[in-house]
Amino acid sequence: MRKLLILSGKGGTGKTTVAAAFIDFLRAKAFADCDVDAPNLHLVTRMDIHPERKDYYGSQKAIIDPFRCTGCGLCLAKCRFSAITQYNSHCKINEYACEGCGICQYVCPANAVSLVDDVAGEQILYKGSRVFSTAKLKMGRGNSGKLVTEVKTALFKFVPKNEFAIIDGSPGIGCPVIASVSGVDLVLIVTEPSLSGIHDMRRILKTTRLLGTKVAVCVNKSDTCPQNAKAIQSFCAENDTPFVGLIPYDKQVAVAINAGHSLADVDCPARTALKSVLEKVLPLLKESRK
Structure with a gap:
């Protein structure tokens, strides 16, 4: 190819x-659109079939269980990315600021914090007489290089050599x-x-x-x-x-x-x-x- x-x-x-x-x-x-931060090739390719869509998982993000959180503020004090805010009696994660470093989980005395796989974007694949692979990364997410690799892999998988x-x-x-x-x-x-x-x-x-x-x-x-x-x-x-x-x-x-x-x-x-x-x-x- x-x-x-x-x-x-x-x-x-x-x-x-x-x-x-x-x-x-x-x-x-x-063909493929590897500009995953702002894809726009689909606007002029006029694909007349419904695409296959699947979630793309990037790095992990922290979440706080509000029922376990005691509001001690230790995670807030230790977060170097200012991704945690305190609401009344518990803390909350800003998903766009969180880098998934895990320090909040490490210091939490109530085991209220966990790291979960984050849906960082969506892969889109059109398969028919033509194959078009594209994707869209969610705002504030990293790992764009990995998503580009997934876009190319999907294209090459379904196209003759x-x-x-x-x-x-x-x-x-x-x-x-x-x-x-x-x-x-x-x-x-x-x-x-x-x-x-x-x-x-x-x-x-x-x-x-x-x-x-x-x-x-x-x-x-x-x-x-x-x-x-x-x-x-x-x-x-x-x-x-x-x-x-x-x-x-x-x-x-x-x-x-x-x-x-x-x-x-x-x-x-x-x-x-x-x-x-x-x-x-x-x-x-x-x-x-x-």
Whole structure:
């Protein structure tokens, strides 16, 4: 199975727009959204089947039995995350602040505290003529990298090995990005011609290279600052990084996305540019398997 991962150093560069267009251009049978903190690929993939859903369990959280709690306040005093508050005669845990360290359970003289498995999110899998794996992490939960791995595992489990998979990743360089990069054949970085876009593109390039993954770069909204777009091209040439195209700013993008369509369905300059980018990416993807 060939696996193409689409990343961006920062949010808002258009990586999901690129991923959705590629999926429709190729009529891909396998794709995933690994941006588990804020998944949105499902908005433009138009899956017409009901998905399978299951809870995702992350780290444990503390709970306090109000009938056993004596309100002594010892757990409150020892909690370094300020996750405990006192209400009248008993204490209560703030699930969003609790890190599951267990100190409250350790110090409680009344054995009123216990650690329980926490439902940290939800995995969603569409299985039909196409397979789409995604997930959503609950607010304030960690272990996003582990959930990304579960999303990919679910996708690969139900897709034939000879299929082509497109994966929409997370912005940044943190745990979900690292988990997304693992095992893919090529990473396409979608950047923008802004100072923050250039800075974060360099960070994600460094991260992917440390992980030993082949990478290519394209610039979205390239005509909003041609000078910076040219600087990105020069940087890629100087650092032996394949540069696969410029995508112009196009008002039709917002219109299409708001209507729930990918750019593959819209006749506009951005669609033409995306098709050209894809044509340059596919040979690089084939080379990465040699």
